Amino acid sequence: xxxxxxxxxxxxxxxxxxxxxxxxxxxxxxxxxxxxxxxxxxxxxxxxxxxxxxxxxxxxxxxxxxxxxxxxxxxxxxxxxxxxxxxxxxxxxxxxxxxxxxxxxxxxxxxxxxx
Amino acid sequence: xxxxxxxxxxxxxxxxxxxxxxxxxxxxxxxxxxxxxxxxxxxxxxxxxxxxxxxxxxxxxxxxxxxxxxxxxxxxxxxxxxxxxxxxxxxxxxxxxxxxxxxxxxxxxxxx
Numbered sequence: 001x002x003x004x005x006x007x008x009x010x011x012x013x014x015x016x017x018x019x020x021x022x023x024x025x026x027x028x029x030x031x032x033x034x035x036x037x038x039x040x041x042x043x044x045x046x047x048x049x050x051x052x053x054x055x056x057x058x059x060x061x062x063x064x065x066x067x068x069x070x071x072x073x074x075x076x077x078x079x080x081x082x083x084x085x086x087x088x089x090x091x092x093x094x095x096x097x098x099x100x101x102x103x104x105x106x107x108x109x110x111x112x113x114x115x
Numbered sequence: 116x117x118x119x120x121x122x123x124x125x126x127x128x129x130x131x132x133x134x135x136x137x138x139x140x141x142x143x144x145x146x147x148x149x150x151x152x153x154x155x156x157x158x159x160x161x162x163x164x165x166x167x168x169x170x171x172x173x174x175x176x177x178x179x180x181x182x183x184x185x186x187x188x189x190x191x192x193x194x195x196x197x198x199x200x201x202x203x204x205x206x207x208x209x210x211x212x213x214x215x216x217x218x219x220x221x222x223x224x225x226x227x
Contacts, residue, residue, distance in 0.1 A: 043204070105161070
């Protein structure tokens with residue numbers, strides 16, 4: 001139980017376009033989801049906390065207008081990278097509070113490459 | 116300011132030997148700690164956790180030790196197997212399990 005599905009697993013897009021990444025809790029309801037970004041050989045960096053039915057809470061230094069988060073239902077949060085640039089290329093991971101244990105259940109991640 | 120630190124970016128161990136991964140934290144309010152394992156291009160998977168009321172938690176080949184006075188925790192893997200080769204992250208939380216702080220990870224390589 002407590003599975004988080006993330007889609008797509010990888011995407012290549014052109015500079016200036018927008019990309020949407022979906023994060024779904026498959027067998028539980030997640031009022032709160034989290035979006036992380038991982039640069040090569042670096043730690044997971046928390047970008048924002050996604051709250052169902054309300055605005056996301058962004059970490060310091062994360063551009064709200066660039067990384068749009070929508071948590072429209074108890075099982076789905078989306079991250080849209082708007083006007084993507086090559087420096088946005090990264091590995092994006094979502095997570096949700098696990099109902100099975102204290103801690104997170106992570107999605108499988110999305111590799112974004114902006115060309 | 117990084118509140119959770121993993122000072123060893125990599126560790127190489129021979130198969131069958133013990134792997135010891137270390138993690139330090141600065142916030143004395145942290146009371147719950149986890150270790151995650153991550154393969155390339157995949158999301159982290161939960162490995163083992165420990166509450167601050169304990170100093171040791173064991174699950175099969177994996178044991179986590181917590182030294183609150185030193186603000187230090189470690190993950191022991193015995194015996195190490197090639198399939199254990201991955202990046203290991205420690206994470207810490209306080210009271211509110213909604214927010215976890217992650218270390219920078221240690222890449223473990225278990226040589227056959």
